[in-house]
Amino acid sequence: MSTPARKISAVPTPTPAPAVSDETALDLFYWMVLTRATEERALNLYRQGKLPGSYYTGRGQEAISIGMAVPLRSGPGGDWLSPWIRDLGSYLVHGVPVWRMFAQFMGKAGSTTRGKDGNLHIGGREWNIPCQVSHMADMIPLTVGAALAYKQRGEDRVAVTSFGDGATSRGDFHEGLNIAAVLEVPAVFVAENNRWAYTTPISKQTKVTDLYKKALGYGIPAVEVDGNDVLAVYSAMVEAVDHARAGRGPRFIECKTYRMAGHAAHDKFESYMPMELLAEWSDKDPLKRLEQTLRDDRSVDEARLEGIRTRVKDEVHEAVERAAADGYADPAEAHLDVFAPEGWGDDDA
Amino acid sequence: MSTPARKISAVPTPTPAPAVSDETALDLFYWMVLTRATEERALNLYRQGKLPGSYYTGRGQEAISIGMAVPLRSGPGGDWLSPWIRDLGSYLVHGVPVWRMFAQFMGKAGSTTRGKDGNLHIGGREWNIPCQVSHMADMIPLTVGAALAYKQRGEDRVAVTSFGDGATSRGDFHEGLNIAAVLEVPAVFVAENNRWAYTTPISKQTKVTDLYKKALGYGIPAVEVDGNDVLAVYSAMVEAVDHARAGRGPRFIECKTYRMAGHAAHDKFESYMPMELLAEWSDKDPLKRLEQTLRDDRSVDEARLEGIRTRVKDEVHEAVERAAADGYADPAEAHLDVFAPEGWGDDDA
Amino acid sequence: MTMPELTYLEAIRAAMHDEMEIDERVFVMGEDVGRQGGAFGATKELQQRFGELRSIDTPVAESGIVGVAVGAAMAGQRPIAEMQFADFVSCAFDQLITCAAKMHYRIGWAVPMVVRCPNGGGVGGGPYHSENVEAWFHHHAGLKIVCPATATDAYGLLRSAIRDPNPVVFCEHKFLYRRVKEEVTTGAHDGVLVPLGKAAVLREGADLSIITYASTVQLSLAVADTLAAEGVAVEVIDLRCLVPFDRDAVLSSVRKTGKALIVHEDNLTGGFGGEVAAVIAQDAFEHLDAPVRRVAALDTPIPFAPPLEREYLPLEEDILAAARDLAAY
Amino acid sequence: MTMPELTYLEAIRAAMHDEMEIDERVFVMGEDVGRQGGAFGATKELQQRFGELRSIDTPVAESGIVGVAVGAAMAGQRPIAEMQFADFVSCAFDQLITCAAKMHYRIGWAVPMVVRCPNGGGVGGGPYHSENVEAWFHHHAGLKIVCPATATDAYGLLRSAIRDPNPVVFCEHKFLYRRVKEEVTTGAHDGVLVPLGKAAVLREGADLSIITYASTVQLSLAVADTLAAEGVAVEVIDLRCLVPFDRDAVLSSVRKTGKALIVHEDNLTGGFGGEVAAVIAQDAFEHLDAPVRRVAALDTPIPFAPPLEREYLPLEEDILAAARDLAAY
Ligand SMILES: Cc1ncc(C[n+]2csc(CCOP(=O)(O)OP(=O)(O)O)c2C)c(N)n1
Numbered sequence A, B: 001m002s003t004p005a006r007k008i009s010a011v012p013t014p015t016p017a018p019a020v021s022d023e024t025a026l027d028l029f030y031w032m033v034l035t036r037a038t039e040e041r042a043l044n045l046y047r048q049g050k051l052p053g054s055y056y057t058g059r060g061q062e063a064i065s066i067g068m069a070v071p072l073r074s075g076p077g078g079d080w081l082s083p084w085i086r087d088l089g090s091y092l093v094h095g096v097p098v099w100r101m102f103a104q105f106m107g108k109a110g111s112t113t114r115g116k117d118g119n120l121h122i123g124g125r126e127w128n129i130p131c132q133v134s135h136m137a138d139m140i141p142l143t144v145g146a147a148l149a150y151k152q153r154g155e156d157r158v159a160v161t162s163f164g165d166g167a168t169s170r171g172d173f174h175e176g177l178n179i180a181a182v183l184e185v186p187a188v189f190v191a192e193n194n195r196w197a198y199t200t201p202i203s204k205q206t207k208v209t210d211l212y213k214k215a216l217g218y219g220i221p222a223v224e225v226d227g228n229d230v231l232a233v234y235s236a237m238v239e240a241v242d243h244a245r246a247g248r249g250p251r252f253i254e255c256k257t258y259r260m261a262g263h264a265a266h267d268k269f270e271s272y273m274p275m276e277l278l279a280e281w282s283d284k285d286p287l288k289r290l291e292q293t294l295r296d297d298r299s300v301d302e303a304r305l306e307g308i309r310t311r312v313k314d315e316v317h318e319a320v321e322r323a324a325a326d327g328y329a330d331p332a333e334a335h336l337d338v339f340a341p342e343g344w345g346d347d348d349a
Numbered sequence C, D: 001m002t003m004p005e006l007t008y009l010e011a012i013r014a015a016m017h018d019e020m021e022i023d024e025r026v027f028v029m030g031e032d033v034g035r036q037g038g039a040f041g042a043t044k045e046l047q048q049r050f051g052e053l054r055s056i057d058t059p060v061a062e063s064g065i066v067g068v069a070v071g072a073a074m075a076g077q078r079p080i081a082e083m084q085f086a087d088f089v090s091c092a093f094d095q096l097i098t099c100a101a102k103m104h105y106r107i108g109w110a111v112p113m114v115v116r117c118p119n120g121g122g123v124g125g126g127p128y129h130s131e132n133v134e135a136w137f138h139h140h141a142g143l144k145i146v147c148p149a150t151a152t153d154a155y156g157l158l159r160s161a162i163r164d165p166n167p168v169v170f171c172e173h174k175f176l177y178r179r180v181k182e183e184v185t186t187g188a189h190d191g192v193l194v195p196l197g198k199a200a201v202l203r204e205g206a207d208l209s210i211i212t213y214a215s216t217v218q219l220s221l222a223v224a225d226t227l228a229a230e231g232v233a234v235e236v237i238d239l240r241c242l243v244p245f246d247r248d249a250v251l252s253s254v255r256k257t258g259k260a261l262i263v264h265e266d267n268l269t270g271g272f273g274g275e276v277a278a279v280i281a282q283d284a285f286e287h288l289d290a291p292v293r294r295v296a297a298l299d300t301p302i303p304f305a306p307p308l309e310r311e312y313l314p315l316e317e318d319i320l321a322a323a324r325d326l327a328a329y
C-alpha cells in the first residue's frame, strides 16, 4: 500500500492524497517495467563493450523516475522536465523513444544529441526536456528559469527537476531554490535521497540527512515520501504539481531510497557499501512492491502483468536493433551548431 | 539591559550567558566610540573629495562589529577574523591601527594593502585578518578553511567571519556552512541582518527572513540576538567562541539590526528606505543604549565616559594627520608581488 | 525614429527599452535592477513601464541569476541578466560555460539571452570593481562577446544581442558610461541595429593598423590624430565584437599596412590581443613588415590607488610610443 | 631513493605521498579522495597512511572545496584540492581568480595550495568530462599553471607545486594516467624535483620548433621522428608550465629555427597557443621564416561519439601535416 506523504510544512490548501486508479497503477507498472528492462539491457551492452563511456543505472529508483514523470503534461506546450541521471524512466514517460535512449548510450546519430553528448544527457525541445549537464545541481536554476517563463506568460505549465542527495551540497541548489521561493515560480524539486554520492555516504555529505528540511530554509513547503513506493511518489507529485500549476509557488519532495549498486558500472562498490543494507533494500524493490499491490490489493490479473512484460520485451528488443543499426553522425557534424542560426525560434514569437 | 540570546537549537552544554563586567562594558564602549568617530571622520573626508572610490559605513551596527571581535584572541597565534564591510570596528579591535584605516581609504602606502585595494579590503597576517574581497560570501569558505587548519593542528583557535543578509543568498554561503558542519570545524558565523542589500529589502532576498533558521538546514546550532545590544552580541559571541574553541563544531549567530543609511555614501537611499523605520531604529542606536546602560544600570561616572570620548577624538585626529601625511606607494609597486617568492613562509614550517 | 543625444549608458537603457517595447519575451533581471533601475541606472524606469514580471529584482546570486536566465531563454523568453559589476560574473562562470554555451551544440535548442557586464577600469574601483571580463569567455565556444566603444554601437549592438538566438556576454565599459555621448537613432521600430561580428574601420590609413575595442578606441583615435600630424597614416579598427571575430577586417587591414598594433585595456597575457596576434602571425605573415605589437594592462590585479591604477592601465602615451616605434620600424 | 617504474598516475600519487611524509602541513581534500582514494585512485591509501584529517572526503561543492583550501593555506597548511574531473573547476572559478589569485598581491599573504585537475579528452568522456582547463586561468595573474607530459614531470612538478607558496592549477592529463610510464626517482627526501617555469627541450633540431605540452608532447615527438626520416630536424619543446611561461626557451628555439608550430589538445581560440604565437610574433619576428602556425582542437564543445571526438581532437596526422607544410615553406 501507499504510505501517505509526511507533510512537513503546511501546503496552502491541504488536499487529501488523490486516489490512484487501477489504470494509472498499471500505467506506472508499464513504465517501471520498461525502465528496468531498458536499463538491464543497456548494462549488458556496456558489459559487452558495446557502449562507450561508463554506464549509470537507476535500478531500485524507478518508483521516483516514473512517479514524478507520469503526473506531468508531456509534448509541445507541456511541462518542463529535467531529470537526474538515475531517472531514465522519466525520459521515456516524457516522450523520448526507447531506441533513442540506446542510440544515446551508443553515441549514434539517432541519439537526441546526435552523438555529441552521452549517457543520460538527453533532451529536446519537442519534449520540453533540456539536456542535462554533468555538473550536479546546474539544472536547478535552469528549471527555475523555465518556471519563471511560464509564470511571466501566464501559462499553467510547471517545471520539474530531480537530483541526488549529493547535489544538495552545491551552491546552485541553494541559489536556485532561494530564487524559486522569492519569485514564487511554478517549480517542483524532487530530491532523490539514495544515501550515497559516489563513495560518499550521506553522513559525510550533510549533517541534515532529511533533505526536505533543507527546503524549509528557503520557505518552500516540503514533504518526504517513501521513494520505493511509486504510488506514494505519484500522489505527492500530483499534489505538488497541482499546487505549482495553480500559481501557489514551488514545492519540494524528498524521496527516500537507496542506491542499489555502484555509482556507475565501473565502480567497485563492494569495497564500501555495506552488503546487509543492500540486501535489506532489495526487499523493498519498488517494482516488486508495485506488483504485489497490483496483485494483492487491486486484484489485477497476473496475465495482464505478463502481457505488459511481453510488450516491453518486444519494445526493448526492437529499440536495441534500431539503435544498433543506426550509424554515427558524420564527423563533419562535430564542426556544426556551436551557434544557433539567425532567426532561430522566430516562428514561435 | 542586554536581552538574552534566543536559543533556537540546543547548544551541547547550555551555559548561562556570562556576566559582563563593568571593565569589559567600558572596553566595548571605547571601541564603539572609536568606531563611530573613525567612520564619521572618514565620511567627512569622502564628502570633501579626499577619498577615492565610495564610502561604506556601519553606523548603527557597531554593537555587532565590536561585540563579535572583543571576545576573540588577537595577534600572532590568535583567532582568524574576516569581517564584513560594515564592521570597521572589528578591524580596530583585532589590531589594525586607526591611521592605517584612513590610509586604506585614501589608498596610501601605509594602508594594509599599500594602496592596491581600497575601503574595508583590509588584512594582514600579523592580525590573522585575511583581506576581504568584494564578492559577497566568498570569505565564508576561507574562514572554514582556516578553522580546518586549526583543527588539523590541534590548536585551540577559532575562525570567525561576518556577512550581511544579502550574502546568505550566495552559493558560497551554502557550501561553506555545509562543509563547516560536516567537518566540525571551530568556526563562528555572524550574520548581520540589517534588512537591506543595497536597494533590495530582505523580503525580496529570501522567504526566510530569520537568518538563523538557515543555519539549521546545515545542522549548525544557531541563535538570534538583538544586534543593537552590544552586551547581547558580546555574550552570544563568548558562548559561541567557547564552544567552537572546545572542539564542539561551528556556531551561527544572527544579529538583527537595521541599516541606518544608504548602501554607500553615494546611494540616494531616501528614494527607497522608509523614513519612519529609520527614525524608529535611530532610537535603538547601540551606542546610545550602551551609554545608558553604563550610566543607569552600572553607575559609571559620566566623566569616565567623557574621558574615553576625548581620548578617541585625539586618536582619530592623530590618525587622520598621519594618513594624510603618508604618500602613495611608488607606481613601480603596481608591478610587484603578484606571486609570493620561493621560500615564503618557510620560517613557520 | 528620434535622434536624441545619448550617453553610452542612456543608449544601453534605450536599447533595452526599445526591444522590450516590441518583443514581450524580453525582460531584465538582476540585483537592484527593478525599482531602483540598477547600480548605474541602466534599467531605470523599465519596471515602472513594463511591470514587475519584466524587470525583476533578484537575490544576490549570480550563478542563480544566469542559470535562471538560461532556463527562461530555453522556455521561450529573451532574458537580459545584469551583473551589478562585470567582476561578479566570476560567480556565474560555470552556468555560462557549462549550460549556456553548450546547449545548442548538444541538442539544437538555442539559448537567446544577454548577460550585461559593467566592465573595465579607470574609475578607481580597485581589483574587484574594474575587471575586463571579455577574455574570460572567448575560449568557450558557444558564447558571443560584444564590446561597444560608442553610444551608437552600445545601442545597436545591444539590440542585436537581444535578438540573437545565442547567449551573449555584453561588456559595456563603465568608464564610457557617461563620458561618451552622441546622437543615436533610437526607436522601437526604426532604431539603428548594428550587426554582431562586423568590425568598424574608424580611420583609414596605409602605414599602420591599430586593432582595438571598447575604452581604448578613443585613445587610439587620438594617437592616430597625433601621428597624422607627424605624417603617419594610422588605420584604426574597432573590433566591436570578439566573438564572432571579424577576421577578414583585421587581415585585410594588416595586409594593407603591414604593421599591426593591438591595443586593449585588459591585461596582456590571455587577453584577446594574443588571439588577434596569432591570427595575424599565421594568416598575414607574408604581409608583415614589423613585429606584431600589443599594448595592454599589466599582468597583475587592478590596483586601487590612483597612481597605481594609472601605472596599471595602458595610456594614450603608451599606445603612442608603441605606434611610433612601429611606424619607424 | 628508489626508481620504480611508475605510471603518470602513480607518479602523482607518489608525489603527494612523499610530500606528506616530510611536511605535516600537506593534506589532500576533495570528493571521494579519502577512503576510496579518488575517482582515479590518485590519493589511494593516503587516508590509511596519514589519517582522516590529512585526507578529507568533502561534500560535492567545488567552490567550497577551493575556498576552504585557500583559507587553510593562509592559516599555514598546504592543501591539495582534487577536482573529480577538471571540468568541475568551473564551479570553483570565482574562488580561484577572486580569492586565491589576488590575495598575495593585495596584502603579501601567500596562498600555498594546489588544485589538481584531471584534464583533457581522448577518453570518450564527452563535453563535461574532457575539458582542458589550463587556458581558463592564464589570463588571471596570480595563479601558476602546470601541465606535465611525463611520469617524471608529473612527480617532480607536483612536488614543486606543493612546495610553491602560490596557488597552482595542476592539470594532469587523464589520457596519460595509465598510458605513460617510466622509471621515476621517488622518495620523500631524495625524489626528483622539477622546477616550475622551465620548459624542456625534448628533441633538438634546427629546422622547425614545435612548442607543446601535455598530451600532445608524445604526438609531437612522433612527428619529429617521422620528419627526421624525411631529413627535417624538428625541435620539440615541452612547456611543462604555462605560468610561469618559459619565454626564453621558446624564443631562443624559434630564433634558431625560424619556424614555429604550436600544438595543444585544447581548442584553438583562446588556447594558450595564441599567447605563445603573440610572443613569438612580437619578439622573434626578425627571425621568422614562415607564418606561426597553431594546431589545436576545434572551437566547439568536446563531442562524445568516438568518430566525432576524433574529428575534434588534434591528431598526429594533423600535426604532421602542419609541420610538413611549415618545413616546406
Ligand atoms: C559539480 C560536480 N562535481 C562532481 C561531479 C562528479 N559526480 C558525478 S555523480 C556524483 C555523485 C552524485 O551523487 P548524488 O547527487 O547523490 O546522486 P546519485 O549518484 O546518488 O544518484 C559526483 C560527485 C559532478 N558530476 N558534478
Ligand SMILES: Cc1ncc(C[n+]2csc(CCOP(=O)(O)OP(=O)(O)O)c2C)c(N)n1
Binding pocket: B086, B134, B135, B136, B163, B164, B165, B166, B167, B168, B192, B194, B195, B196, B197, B198, B259, B263, C031, C060, C061, C062, C084, C088, C091
Ligand atoms: C557576488 C556579489 N554580487 C554583488 C555584489 C554587489 N554588492 C555589494 S554590497 C551588496 C549588498 C550587500 O547586502 P548585505 O549582504 O545585506 O550587506 P549590507 O550591505 O546590508 O551590510 C551588493 C549586492 C557583490 N559585492 N558581490
Ligand SMILES: [Mg+2]
Binding pocket: A164, A165, A166, A192, A193, A194, A195, A196, A197, A198, A259
Ligand atoms: Mg545519492
Ligand SMILES: [Mg+2]
Binding pocket: B164, B165, B166, B192, B193, B194, B195, B196, B197, B198, B259
Ligand atoms: Mg544587509
